[in-house]
Amino acid sequence: MSTITRRQALGAAAGVTAALATAGAAQAIPVSPVSPVTPAPASPATPASADAPEPFDEVYRGRRIQGGASHDGGHGDGHHAGHGGGYSVRIDGEELHVMQNADGTWISVVNHYEPLATPRATARAAVVELQGADLVPLTLS
Template sequence: MSRLTRRQALGAVAGAAAGLAVAGAAPGLPASDASAAPHTADASAAPAPPAAFDEVYKGRRIQGGPKHGGGHHDHHGGGYTVRVDGKELHVMRNADGTWISVVNHYETFATPRAVARAAVVELQGAALVPLDLS
């Protein structure tokens, strides 16, 4: 008798979720009407800028706040800067509002503070080397 493996079960769930996404419906949510009026941008729907922070986390000073002065790559971090021990940690805001950094590029975080804390953990005491994007 064949037995369902965890991998097969996860594959079936992922396939079903993908099918629902393509169909435009999610469990518990009404399906969207493609014939509805086009979505108009609403300024009030824009996410609020993240709060500034300055703290010591696991012996490292992490800071974050609005970036002052323009730069070529400001659009990645949404005009926000994060520093670990005074060195800039390059962060980027994703379209869904989550944040990533060069240290944790494949893991998303809800806030820049969470990104900075995760970077400190990942660095394991190593110094942050500034990223030269020029």
């Protein structure tokens, strides 16, 4: 004749209690007829998009910064294909590699950990960070 131990009885009771609590919690979760998920905004990945950043050409702190639709459709030299979404930024004629994040913010190789709202703001932040130094072309081997 087998007898149940205290440990087995407590384990079984704990399992039943957990199952009942889970079932009760599942019934208590209200189900909304309207989904809380909203569709993502249109991607500004193409220059023709209405959400594409505005082009700019200005002198900021003595440096000429320019931004606009890239002529290569965002494909660059193949190393960073599409990261800028078809948008290029230049400081004194040298390309500043930029990338648009999923949340719509922009970063560059100079200020990679400082997401900014626009490519213009990203270029200005890079000028500040460079502190007068030349922007060295990014080459990958």
